[in-house]
Amino acid sequence: MMRIKPETVFSELDKLFPNAKAELVFHNDFECLICVVLSAQTTDVSVNRVTPALFAKYPDAFALAKAKQEEVEGFIRSIGLYKNKAKNIIALSKALVERYDGKLPRSKEELVTLPGVGNKTAAVVGGECLGIPSVAVDTHVSRVTKRLGYAKEDDEPMEIEAKLEKDFPKEVQVRLHHRMIFFGRRICHARNPECDKCPFSQGCLYFKKTSSKTGK
Numbered sequence: 001m002m003r004i005k006p007e008t009v010f011s012e013l014d015k016l017f018p019n020a021k022a023e024l025v026f027h028n029d030f031e032c033l034i035c036v037v038l039s040a041q042t043t044d045v046s047v048n049r050v051t052p053a054l055f056a057k058y059p060d061a062f063a064l065a066k067a068k069q070e071e072v073e074g075f076i077r078s079i080g081l082y083k084n085k086a087k088n089i090i091a092l093s094k095a096l097v098e099r100y101d102g103k104l105p106r107s108k109e110e111l112v113t114l115p116g117v118g119n120k121t122a123a124v125v126g127g128e129c130l131g132i133p134s135v136a137v138d139t140h141v142s143r144v145t146k147r148l149g150y151a152k153e154d155d156e157p158m159e160i161e162a163k164l165e166k167d168f169p170k171e172v173q174v175r176l177h178h179r180m181i182f183f184g185r186r187i188c189h190a191r192n193p194e195c196d197k198c199p200f201s202q203g204c205l206y207f208k209k210t211s212s213k214t215g216k
Helices: 006-016 030-037 044-057 060-065 067-075 082-100 119-129 137-148 159-167 170-186 203-215
Strands: none
Touching: 006 170, 030 067, 030 082, 030 119, 044 067, 060 159, 067 082, 082 119, 119 170, 137 159, 137 170, 137 203, 159 170
């Protein structure tokens, strides 16, 4: 089965979700970084519920760097891994103050040195705030990429990211990330994907596998 061309993949996703963007609510680079760190293993909706009060109390890195962990935990208690996340966002705020005068560092390599900031978080924040070409790989991007044959089933997120960044032009990578997430959330579900709404059925490994079983 021929793999669908990258330009076709992006074009079709762009038609489906032309306005796809981050669903986390933030108003500046600092808030973006904190939101993305908090969003690990929880939903954007859950994060958006807790951040208005959190940012009202701690509007910048200087304020959050001085916070007590138990106080921060009180604001984010309803999201997963809140104790560890509270520890990390205080520590990364201290690092921002000490190393970067409270501002966001300007490269992905510097971002990943911050407490609680892994490759995926750095890719998301780098693309969103700094315009750094990248395709951050979450569960949705991973699933869609594998079903379309751009990655192998056992590929790790960083391997998938490298393949997507090789196959897709730099100028579309951040937008591709958002559109793939929307596509994964709204059509290409992990279970019971809505293949009748999908423009990629004829190039989809999942569709080929399931249709051969059903005879459709």
